[in-house]
Every structure is written in C-alpha cells, then in structure tokens.
Amino acid sequence: MKRFLSVILTFAMLIMTLASCGGSRKKVDISGAKSLSEINGTGAIIAAQSGTFHLQAMNEQMNGVTKKEYKDFSALLMALKSGSIDGYIAEEPTAFVVTLKDDTIAYLPFVNNKKGFSVTGDDTGIAVAFKKDSPLVEKVNTILDAVSEDTKLELMNQIFEVCKDTEKELNLTYALTSDNTDTSNGTLKISMECAYEPFNWTQTTAANGAVPIKGSSNTYANGYDVQMAKYIAAELGMSLEIVANEWDSLIPAVQSGAVDGIIAGMSPTEERKQEVDFTNCYYRSNLVIIYNK
Structure with a gap:
C-alpha cells in the first residue's frame, strides 16, 4: 500500500511539473x-x-x-x-x-x-560619492569641472569599443588621461560593483588600462567608471585601489571608512544624499527599457 501511494504521489508531482513547464x-x-x-x-x-x-x-x-x-x-x-x-x-x-x-x-x-x-535634477546623472563632509568632494569637483562634455562622450565611445571584447588589447589612448605621475598623496580607495557594463565590469587581464581588484587574484576592473577613477586619482596625486562590493554594500563601505569613495554609475538621489555627499555629475543618460526581440 505504501509503495502504491508513493507511486501515485510521484506521478502527481510529475504531472504538476509538466503542467507548470507547459503553462509558461x-x-x-x-x-x-x-x-x-x-x-x-x-x-x-x-x-x-x-x-x-x-x-x-x-x-x-x-x-x-x-x-x-x-x-x-x-x-x-x-x-x-x-x-x-x-x-x-x-x-x-x-x-x-x-x-x-x-x-x-x-x-x-x-x-x-x-x-x-x-x-528631475540629477536623477539620471551619475556622480562620485564620499563620506559626509569629506574634503574630497570640493577637490574632485574642481577636477570634474575641467572635463569637457566632448571628452566625456569620446571616452564613452572608446569604452563601447572595448566592450566588444574586454580581453582584447586595443592599445587605446583614452580621451581622459592625466599627465600626472606623482602618487605621493597616498591611495584613493574606490568601491564599485564591477558588474555594470559599460560603467564597470570584471575581466581576467589588464587589457585596455584595467585595474586590479583588491583581494581578488588575476581579476581586474575596467569601464567608464574605472577610467574616470584613474583620472581623478592621478589628478589628486594618488594611486588608485579598486574594491568590489555588491550594490547594497557600496554606501555602507564609504560610511564605515573601508573605502574613500564610490564611482559606480550611482545617481545622487535625494535619499542617498542623506547618507553620503556627492560631487557634480560626471555623466548623464536617458532611462530606457531593454527587451527581447
């Protein structure tokens, strides 16, 4: 009897599974x-x-x-x-x-x-986030204000080319490149997801100016945010360290002092402004909807 009931239950579960699959x-x-x-x-x-x-x-x-x-x-x-x-x-x-x-x-x-x-405002802009009252906000604003809109657009177009094959070296000279090689002012620790192309992503080589991700062997970060972070760090006279964090952990990482800032395609919404200070936006975009053809 038990065996019979077991067979019946198994058959019932199979029917339910098939019905679920067929009823997509x-x-x-x-x-x-x-x-x-x-x-x-x-x-x-x-x-x-x-x-x-x-x-x-x-x-x-x-x-x-x-x-x-x-x-x-x-x-x-x-x-x-x-x-x-x-x-x-x-x-x-x-x-x-x-x-x-x-x-x-x-x-x-x-x-x-x-x-x-x-x-409204900067809802779809993206900016650098720092801990409340950080002196870096004003310094980075000075750096960003000197970057033209044409340069920002040219950099994004270059990043699009890199995205076609992130492991292939294109030997690019990015539109946004600093001449400063002095890093005597310390290390700028920047957090991002490293999972949001074309702003930031993860790759396995240093191709096209990628930066090693801290604590991760043979793993590099690249993208628009990474190149922006490299430029900002260089202009500040600092070396750059990239720290990968999940999205919900980005702001807590800044607040705790684990990192100095966030450069991660983050919009300076009113809610986030209660938690961190933002620079001026370094990119603006439209919101669209992606679909399957």
Whole structure:
C-alpha cells in the first residue's frame, strides 16, 4: 500500500511539473512602444535593479504592469532571456552594450521628460560619492569641472569599443588621461560593483588600462567608471585601489571608512544624499527599457 501511494504521489508531482513547464506565460510584446504610456496597461512584466532610481521610477511611473526587482543586471538579463520578464529598465549606455553583444535583444530609446520617464535634477546623472563632509568632494569637483562634455562622450565611445571584447588589447589612448605621475598623496580607495557594463565590469587581464581588484587574484576592473577613477586619482596625486562590493554594500563601505569613495554609475538621489555627499555629475543618460526581440 505504501509503495502504491508513493507511486501515485510521484506521478502527481510529475504531472504538476509538466503542467507548470507547459503553462509558461505568454510574452507581452512591447517592441512597438513609442512612449512609456504605451507600455502602461499592457500587463507586461517589467523589472529594475533593487536599490536604484530605476526601481523608484518604475514603481512611481508605471501602472497596469507587473513589477519585479532583481539584485543586479546579470540577474535582470538572465530573467529577460529566460522569458520571466518582458523588459527591464537601464541607462542607455548599458542598453547599448547589451545589444552590441546580443542581436536578439533591443531597447526602447526613450528620452527623459519627453515620451520616456520623468526625471528631475540629477536623477539620471551619475556622480562620485564620499563620506559626509569629506574634503574630497570640493577637490574632485574642481577636477570634474575641467572635463569637457566632448571628452566625456569620446571616452564613452572608446569604452563601447572595448566592450566588444574586454580581453582584447586595443592599445587605446583614452580621451581622459592625466599627465600626472606623482602618487605621493597616498591611495584613493574606490568601491564599485564591477558588474555594470559599460560603467564597470570584471575581466581576467589588464587589457585596455584595467585595474586590479583588491583581494581578488588575476581579476581586474575596467569601464567608464574605472577610467574616470584613474583620472581623478592621478589628478589628486594618488594611486588608485579598486574594491568590489555588491550594490547594497557600496554606501555602507564609504560610511564605515573601508573605502574613500564610490564611482559606480550611482545617481545622487535625494535619499542617498542623506547618507553620503556627492560631487557634480560626471555623466548623464536617458532611462530606457531593454527587451527581447
């Protein structure tokens, strides 16, 4: 009798598993959307990274959709490719790199405050974060204010080229390069995720000016944030040390003094300004939605 019941239970579980697999949800096609309003009300599943302005914008400005959040962009991309979500929110440079590497993926090129997300101030800008009342804020602002918008754009375009194959040495001379080789002012410890292309990522070689990640053997960080950090450190007369942290650990690391600052594609939102001090923005972007073709 026990054996019979066991067989019945096993069979029932198998049926439930098959039913679950066969009953996968129908994809909601958002590819034709010309504005954010055209996605609202469709029932699509849209996601954003936890703890970001992307998540805040999704929660406040999207309705009639199912909203989800994921820990990082690797998880978001995996969810998209598996069909668990119909799209996720990102800055346009991140979306561009994703599509550069995978032609089955595209993005909706929304423009902030037009047909895309509504933003104010520095919501979609990214800045350097320091501990409250740090004298480095003023010093770094002086450095950033001297960098032209053309230089910032040229640097991002160079980073796009590196993203095509992060391990391939291109022998680039970056648009943002310091002539100062004096590092007598100590070490600037900067934290980032090292998992957010094109702003920061992890690679296994020092190709294209990558910087070793502290405490990680044969692992290097590179990206727009890394090159910006190298420039800032050099202009301050300091050497650079990169520390990898998960997103939610970035601000606590600064507050505790474990690192000096954050250069990690972080927006200076009002909430974060209560916890750390930000410099002026060193890049600004539109929020877009990435989807499967």
